[in-house]
Amino acid sequence: MKIQKNCELWEYRSNWGNLGQLNLGDKLNYLCLLAHLAPSSHNTQPWRFFIDEANKIISVYLDREFVLSASDIDGRQAVVSIGCAVENLICGAKYLGMEPTIKLLTSDKKKVKPFVENEPKITPLLEIKFTEVKPYLKLEKIVKAIFNRKVIRAEYDPQKPVPDEVIDLLKKTTDEKMTKLHLITDSLRRLGIAELQSQADAFVINSPKFSKELGQWFLPNDTANFVGMPGISFGLPDDQALRMHNGLLEKTALQPEDGLKFALAGKIGLEKSPLIGIITTKNDDIKNWLLAGRSFEKIFLTLTDNDIQVAVHAGIIEVPLIKRIFSATLGTTRHITVLFRAGYVKKEEDKNRPHSPRLPLAAVILSDKS
Numbered sequence: 188m189k190i191q192k193n194c195e196l197w198e199y200r201s202n203w204g205n206l207g208q209l210n211l212g213d214k215l216n217y218l219c220l221l222a223h224l225a226p227s228s229h230n231t232q233p234w235r236f237f238i239d240e241a242n243k244i245i246s247v248y249l250d251r252e253f254v255l256s257a258s259d260i261d262g263r264q265a266v267v268s269i270g271c272a273v274e275n276l277i278c279g280a281k282y283l284g285m286e287p288t289i290k291l292l293t294s295d296k297k298k299v300k301p302f303v304e305n306e307p308k309i310t311p312l313l314e315i316k317f318t319e320v321k322p323y324l325k326l327e328k329i330v331k332a333i334f335n336r337k338v339i340r341a342e343y344d345p346q347k348p349v350p351d352e353v354i355d356l357l358k359k360t361t362d363e364k365m366t367k368l369h370l371i372t373d374s375l376r377r378l379g380i381a382e383l384q385s386q387a388d389a390f391v392i393n394s395p396k397f398s399k400e401l402g403q404w405f406l407p408n409d410t411a412n413f414v415g416m417p418g419i420s421f422g423l424p425d426d427q428a429l430r431m432h433n434g435l436l437e438k439t440a441l442q443p444e445d446g447l448k449f450a451l452a453g454k455i456g457l458e459k460s461p462l463i464g465i466i467t468t469k470n471d472d473i474k475n476w477l478l479a480g481r482s483f484e485k486i487f488l489t490l491t492d493n494d495i496q497v498a499v500h501a502g503i504i505e506v507p508l509i510k511r512i513f514s515a516t517l518g519t520t521r522h523i524t525v526l527f528r529a530g531y532v533k534k535e536e537d538k539n540r541p542h543s544p545r546l547p548l549a550a551v552i553l554s555d556k557s
């Protein structure tokens with residue numbers, strides 16, 4: 188299969204030779220590559236990095252131009268995405284024998300909101316300083332999973348549960364104080380969550396502001412864009428992906444069946460998945476969003492390593508009324524921050540969908556410290 192230019196980064200694993208023998212500069216670049224392969228809301232890739240080789244520091248920034256102004260008004264999804272990237276980076280660092288010390292640079296929630304004119308575009312979020320220790324080689328399979336990981340928005344087999352030993356691994360990914368993982372396997376509660384998700388999706392499709400924004404990131408299958416989601420990653424053939432893209436952007440009328448299919452796919456996906464996971468946080472702030480992202484990516488990589496697929500559903504979290512109903516259903520006063528489903532695909536071929544695009548590495552590594 189020919190690899191599109193915007194998907195080339197996924198092939199870079201083999202380009203680095205013997206990782207243990209890389210010089211410090213190359214190691215730090217490699218860690219940024221691992222971070223850049225993380226999942227992000229609408230595949231916006233809102234992270235930026237600055238490498239200070241002399242002091243062994245990687246600074247992590249949020250580019251506010253890549254925070255979704257309609258569906259992510261607080262910047263929560265963007266910061267959770269950066270948490271995912273940080274988890275990849277830290278896993279890679281430990282694997283290479285670089286122990287990280289992380290410093291949070293801001294707790295000001297105004298600084299992570301979508302960009303508006305006359306405000307800074309780039310927000311420094313974290314500084315990660317490394318000291319050399321022994322490589323933690325047990326992490327090799329997790330680093331490998333970073334290159335294999337992808338969201339699969341397909342139907343999973345409800346008859347094939349996630350094995351208990353994998354569930355036990357997932358339970359170790361949160362600290363139970365700041366972040367907590369709630370696992371739902373019974374069909375009744377899955378049905379309830381699926382219903383709420385379909386209401387959130389219907390809200391998105393029917394709200395011009397939300398649907399236009401989605402259209403900018405929901406792309407035709409042959410897109411050369413380096414950010415955004417080709418329709419194939421939703422399982423759509425070329426004609427339907429193009430129709431959905433144009434319909435959401437109001438270039439052509441959105442076919443009623445396309446909108447309905449979109450909401451139904453999310454609903455059926457959740458209803459049929461043997462496992463739904465919800466990460467709640469103690470507080471609704473930058474620190475907790477980053478921690479939730481780190482836990483989610485840990486979960487995602489563990490599931491990938493066990494050949495179990497994952498899809499994310501942020502609609503329930505970012506449509507306020509639905510979120511309130513959902514919190515009540517879950518019986519928690521904690522903050523619902525990530526919702527995902529996991530399972531084994533019903534149709535094996537769904538696993539072969541291509542990886543999603545990524546910006547070239549040079550585009551996310553800043554040349555000046557902001």
Ligand SMILES: Cc1cc2nc3c(=O)[nH]c(=O)nc-3n(C[C@H](O)[C@H](O)[C@H](O)COP(=O)(O)O)c2cc1C
Nearest residue numbers: 226227228229230267268337338499500501502543
């Ligand atoms: C914080 C966050 C929120 C997301 N929300 C959704 C969502 O609501 N619906 C969806 O289909 N995918 C969602 N995703 C998955 C992204 O769209 C996906 O990670 C991105 O397109 C890149 O694809 P990849 O993870 O396969 O590399 C989310 C991912 C993250 C990290």
